[in-house]
Amino acid sequence: MGDFFQLNDLVMQFGGLTAVKDFSIELQAGELVGLIGPNGAGKTTVFNMITGFLTPTSGQVRWQGEEITGFPVHKVTAQGIARTFQNIRLFTDLTVLENVMISFHQRIRTFFWEAMLGFPTYRREEKRIRESAMAFLQELGLAHLAKEKAGGLAYGQQRRLEIARALATRPKLLLLDEPAAGMNPQETNELAVLVRELRDKYALTIFLIEHDMKFVMGLCERIKVLDYGITIAEGTPAEIQSNQAVIKAYLGEPK
């Protein structure tokens, strides 16, 4: 299965700034791969190119043997690629349950007029969506909050809801953008366990960005390092930890 997911020489330029340069990677189904690098290195930009928020200046995104570069975002999601956001983007004024139910909408089979006329076909589908959404909340330990407004959740819970919502789109590839940001060490540990569990249970391939080195090194099987948009290293956690270029990139930057 060499053609599960590939990025070929992605380049992203914003005016004069080259945010990402010649980024390539190949993911095998079931892998758990990390993407790290200092602030502004271009990590989120890579995710944005994969999910269609940005159209790469050049290069290709290939998914299951087909090119999906420049697809509209919702079509990329429909293909089975889901993401979370670094700066949490929940539907704050909707309930936790509704947040997850929205992810089921792309697969809805009844038409809007069936909903407007209150057809039983629609009511059955709504019930099924509600139950499945509850199951995902259960999975992430958020079921007791189902009726709360998403905006009212604690920080760590919001991060988990982001994951629940992405999972509910039924992806094969899950992109996590700094899932542990703002979490305390205990929450971070729980998250690592959870991510592994989810991968096994849903047969996911996971590509994640994270600044917390302990988290990344403990979790990922393979890591890629970006600095100023350029790939400066890739390899197993052990290889990355001893890589001179990586150490320089991180130490060269204050903080």
Add this chain to the structure above:
Amino acid sequence: MTGTILFQQLINGISLGSLYGLVAIGYTMVYGILRLINFAHGDLLMFAAYTAIYLIGIFTLPWQISFPLAMVITGLMGIVLDRCAYRPLRDAPRISLLISAIGASFLLENLAIVIIGGIPKGFPRPPMFDHVITILGVRVQVLTLYTPVITIVLLLGLLYIVYRTKVGKAMRAASKDFEATRLMGINLDRVIAITFFLGSFLAAAGGIMWAMKYPQVNPFMGVFPGLKAFIAAVLGGIGNIVGAVIGGFLLGLGEIMIVAFFPEVSQYKDAFAFVILILVLLFRPTGIMGEPMIDKT
């Protein structure tokens, strides 16, 4: 069409366009900083025209004093508008700000009806602007010639303020990155107030010249010039002052020329600007001089 008529229409177009341009500057400056279409901006034309009428009529001031004074008063009115309708909503959702702007616009128009009445008033055009001279065989009212000149002079003055003074620098910083400017400790409310003053001051000049050109003043006189000036600002590239004036010239010329060349569409004249707006947004949303807007995820 003969050359003289074409020349005549060219002059008319430039004159109308310069008025659009003057008003467009206010839209573009406010949009640049607050990302708000100041709906009530057009109504300041009306406000300025009435103010000038009363300064001349009641206080019997000569026009040389009353016109500039009306411009200053309108500038202050712009500050009041910001203070009452927009400043309380700085951190509110954008939709609220725009609704407040629409409310302010209706309030000004209807206050004018209540206070002054809906019947159009004549505007006392100073005789100096009445002269008709003949250039290249075309008879032109001098007002038509003064208008673009005054516009350019005011534009140069404004550019001086924006590019050569401290407050201008703060304005430009605020329109680049509002939050960062706030963090740098610049008093943004003051910068915004000055922006409103300048934009309204120029709109007043436009309003007074408009009133001299079509010497009738009524509570709704600012609505269409306002909308069209906004379109001119978009055409020129919103946020760009020179672009606003260029957009104004182009729109004014376009409107006059369309009617000149195709008299049969003259009843659709008022729709022309909107068609331009839609075409610009479809094919070049950044306008002629604008920079691309960045949409961050």
Add this chain to the structure above:
Amino acid sequence: MSKERRNLLLNIMGILVLFVILYLFNEYGTDYQIRILNNMAVFITLAVSYNLVNGICGILHLGPNAFITIGAYTSALLTMSAAEKQMTYIIVPLVWPLNVLHTPFVVSLLLGGLMAAVFAFAISFPVFRVRGDYLAIVTLGFGEVIRVLANALQGVTNGPLGLKGLVPYTNLWWSWGVAVLTIIAITKLINSSYGRAMKSIREDEIAARAMGIDPFKHLLMAFLISAFFCGVAGGLLAHLITTISPTLFTFFLTFNLLIIIVVGGLGSTTGAVIGAALFAWGGEALRIVERPTDLGFLKIPGIPGMRMVIFSIILMLVIIFARRGIMGRSEFSWDWLLSKLGWKEKGF
């Protein structure tokens, strides 16, 4: 009995009570009261469908007056008889086939709605290319374009003269029947998965896209449905006031709708209904300020324009100091009402 069945029953009872009240007014009410009730129903239909776009999808669309115009003219042209049309179109004759078409009132309403939706579809591409203030101004522009066309296309609209002497088909049954149907249909839509998708676009369009929602498709859906009901309401309006002309459908009308949904609470159908009812009643009541009043010992001159001043001030006060309006984004529910009344859950 399940909660669902109980609510259904209460809904049906509520509607029955409403129609009994309407019956009483129809029999014993004054013309003035009946007119207010008719206005109320039309404004409810308009506000609820306008709220679908502005409150639920969270975009500021300023062109419902275009949809209302199209509905009103379409419906009026379809109910006028050929002879009436010939007499009305004295300057430019009405174009074929409009000059011979004649349909029953209900068909004319549906076609009015349909034409409005067709127009909405035609403009949807440029409208939804942009967002925010730009979308507002583009929709406002289309509203103006329709007004210009209504004035200019004399062979269709009879220009500034407008259409006069329409049959006053709109009575309490029609106006409230449509209002109730609109409320039911739009509420069901809002509470459905489609409605959730629309709300997700309002909350965060970027996240919505990432969850597989196609914004264009859902905004378009809301836009078309809203246009349809606005068009139907336009037809009702035409046959209520029996005289229509382009001056009736200016941005003023849109402004009134905006006030209604803002005061009611952007995003709440209940709020839209309450806002519309208040507006229809308050708007009439406020006419006093514009009419000269003679109290016998004191003569107060009417102040033209005062009503709009008051409305503008209300709008601004609400948006600045009470942004959530009357209802916020909450909706009326029987559960809420019953619990207020001290009803015990175990009753069922």
